[in-house]
Every structure is written in structure tokens, then in C-alpha cells.
Amino acid sequence: MEYWLDQHKTGKGYATAALRALIGHAKNALTASDLYAGVTHGNARSVALLARAGFSPVADFEKYTRYHLPLIS
Numbered sequence: 001m002e003y004w005l006d007q008h009k010t011g012k013g014y015a016t017a018a019l020r021a022l023i024g025h026a027k028n029a030l031t032a033s034d035l036y037a038g039v040t041h042g043n044a045r046s047v048a049l050l051a052r053a054g055f056s057p058v059a060d061f062e063k064y065t066r067y068h069l070p071l072i073s
Contacts, residue, residue, distance in 0.1 A: 001018065001019065001022050001037070003015050003018060010045070015046075015049055016049060016052070016053075019049060019050075019053050020053070022035075023035065023053065023069070023071070026071060027071045032071055033070070033071055033072045034068060034069065034070055034071060034072075035055075035068070035069045035071060036058075036066055036067065036068055036069075037050055037055060037066070037067045037069075038061075038064040038065070038066050038067070039064055039065055039067065040063055040064045041063065041064065041065065047065075047067075050067045050069075053069065054069050055067035055068060055069045056068055056069075
């Protein structure tokens with residue numbers, strides 16, 4: 001999932017709602033076992049979004065950090 005929001009539309013929960021919908025679809029319709037996300041360094045708001053959704057950092061690369069969310073416990 002990639003998202004871009006107008007600066008006047010941030011902080012209203014749009015990205016959170018979209019991520020929750022994506023997680024639900026991946027779990028229920030796709031029966032995915034894991035989700036991964038990449039966030040470019042310095043993007044604190046995206047890191048916070050993923051952390052609130054339960055993602056954990058798993059690998060650092062030159063330009064981004066990879067995050068993981070297990071969907072099956």
C-alpha cells in the first residue's frame with residue numbers, strides 16, 4: 001500500500017482506515033499469513049501508523065526500513 005495525502009488532510013484517520021481495511025482484506029479474503037511494509041527513513045508518521053497497527057521493524061536498508069505484521073498467531 002502506498003499513500004499520499006494532501007497536507008491539509010493528514011491527521012484525520014484516512015491512512016489508518018485504509019490500512020485497517022487492507023489488513024482485514026489480506027486476512028479474510030486473501031488468507032495471507034503476513035504483511036510487510038517499507039518506510040523511507042525520516043517518515044515518522046508512517047512509522048507511527050504501522051506501529052499502531054501492530055507492525056514491527058525487521059530490517060534496515062539504505063533508504064528504508066522493512067516492517068512486518070504476522071496475520072496468523
